[in-house]
Amino acid sequence: MILAFILFVFKGRKAKLAPDANIKLKYDDDDLLLLTPGPVKLHPRVLKALSSPVRYHREKSFIDSLNFVTKSISNLEGTNNLTVPITGSGTAAMDSAISSMVKRESKVLSFVNGAFSERLYNISRYYSDNVTPYFKEWGKAITGEDVKKALEDKEFDFVTLVHNETSTGVLNPMDEVMQEVNKGGAISIVDGVTSVGSDRVEVDRWGIDAMITASQKCLGGPPGVSFVTLSKRALSVIEKSDRGQNYYLDVRNYIKGGKVDVPFTTATPLVIALQEAIAMIYEEGLDNRINRHRLMGKAVRAGAQAMGLELLAERGHESNTVTAIKIPDKAESVVSQGKRYGVLFAGGQGKLTEKIIRIGHMNTVGEREVLTGLSVLDAVLTDLGIAHETGKGTLAALKEFSSAGSN
């Protein structure tokens, strides 16, 4: 016994690492840190709520939860407008808003400066024969000037745009944009999937008629439910006809006597989990949460730039929830190598594929995650031989954190 122990120690001491041994931890997909711009990592409390026993979708206690969720979303959007819940992804809510109101002959103006505003344009073209696009370079913001130009001498029934372009990391300046949109009098359909719950949204003040959002990004819930918040003007458009163009997503199905109704089976576990996520938003306080997201955005941008990398977003219009970083021709390799370190960045979409990586800094992303993301990015760039200033990313982020006086 004692001899065996001595032999073991002796052997252990003399053991050398085989040259091909891999002593690194292998991260599997259950252990990836999601720094994607949605779906986001769920807080353990939200995961726990997700696995509560399944509720029947017509029981009062579930309806209470659903009402809490929809009313909270209106509240986080700065309005008392009616929020309608949809079982489906954010695209389902986009489709719902458009197909419930737009007719084949409706005149629609679609502002396109990224993949999600392009999707609004594509959905509009699917349901109307009369859609005018206004294209802007991906990475640039839609401004009040753009809206003015697009509306000059023209009349539209509907206008579509996104608030925060998840594909480019651009935050459109809604104060000036909506002021110009509303001069035209069109019904506005706005995608707030990566702003509602984590950035300032003012549906009433901005005068947005249909605000779209989804569970899995800035609200901190699991993916699979989405929402449309309808103004009185939007509701009056809807009441004018007895049907839209999409049976399953027709908001008329989901409203009964001015209140939310549950016409079809609902993804009850997702709603219960989202309820917990929203409760956590209120515990943190919306203002605090918005300021946290702004700080994290600032830190990620400062870190990327200190590493000598270039941002895609036009200066002054950077998103607070997602940052797009230019990595020409090597973006997919960076994403792939990041997984070796247990971190998942997102690549570019559509024409930005292979050109950028995107770092989501929403929901449970705090200082720890930003530092992790920047230092892993540094390691990955080194591994791949991509020129950058090593060691400077986290330093710049730390400077942002300390100047904000956190901790």
Place this chain on the structure above:
Amino acid sequence: MILAFILFVFKGRKAKLAPDANIKLKYDDDDLLLLTPGPVKLHPRVLKALSSPVRYHREKSFIDSLNFVTKSISNLEGTNNLTVPITGSGTAAMDSAISSMVKRESKVLSFVNGAFSERLYNISRYYSDNVTPYFKEWGKAITGEDVKKALEDKEFDFVTLVHNETSTGVLNPMDEVMQEVNKGGAISIVDGVTSVGSDRVEVDRWGIDAMITASQKCLGGPPGVSFVTLSKRALSVIEKSDRGQNYYLDVRNYIKGGKVDVPFTTATPLVIALQEAIAMIYEEGLDNRINRHRLMGKAVRAGAQAMGLELLAERGHESNTVTAIKIPDKAESVVSQGKRYGVLFAGGQGKLTEKIIRIGHMNTVGEREVLTGLSVLDAVLTDLGIAHETGKGTLAALKEFSSAGSN
């Protein structure tokens, strides 16, 4: 101290129950036994899978899970046809099948003998101006004779019907029905939401072109994802035009190079949980599982009839997964009182409201749940003063169990 103890015991011994005290356990909604025909109670293993860390919907490990789920569903349906996953309820899959293929001018024949076949009819009318209904009394089956009559001297592009009518507890005899449908040559769209995974389904043998199912019933998963399985004929109809009538639910979005694609955010936690539920189906064995469901159906029907209650379903066409029991004018009271005992039955839908209750016996329902359901029903009928043979329900069920030689 000792004195206090003696006083306590003395007081305790003398304590009498106040006449208004409620010593019964109050069941909350998290502790309800769901005997509804979906959503069903989830097995603890499935609940655990549901709360795994969120997967990113474009990662390989998630795509592997999704492929396992869609291929298994085809397999459970007796086919190798392509199964397309939809983030949405069963109604979304109904809409997807219809709106992806049916045109405004298409001739559609809809068989209606309950609320879900009526929904297929309503969706068909939403997308086509040329829909012929064939109405049958709710509670009766659609037979080969019905199909013959409906198709006489007429030609249709599409036929819609349900396999198992969840609203009435009727199982349509698909062998004879589909034989007649296929003589007409129309593309068939069939709802298998309460059969696939728990009853015999033979998509290839029956020649079904679009088979619809959903996660939360006979497959044993959480609610929120649904599926359409498409035959080569259905795919060729789809390939003939470049779009359907519903953007979000167009199956063209979900197929790329003959394989399943993930165009939009997917409800990844629901898919991961469903994967576990389907793994459990294979562990039990599909044949075993079907036989179990048949036995549970038999036991519930025998129990209800022994209590002197009447079934809604026509004799010989009773569903193996849900039983509708006539409770004239008192159905909603029975459902409501059942909750006092911690059991949730479902009421009737549409024109059957207040006329029937429905007991779901699918997925995790075994002998224990059937005995619980029948004895609680007995107690509830007694509470409400509804005439019935008390004590006979469970006895009849036990007889079924022992004649089947279980345990």
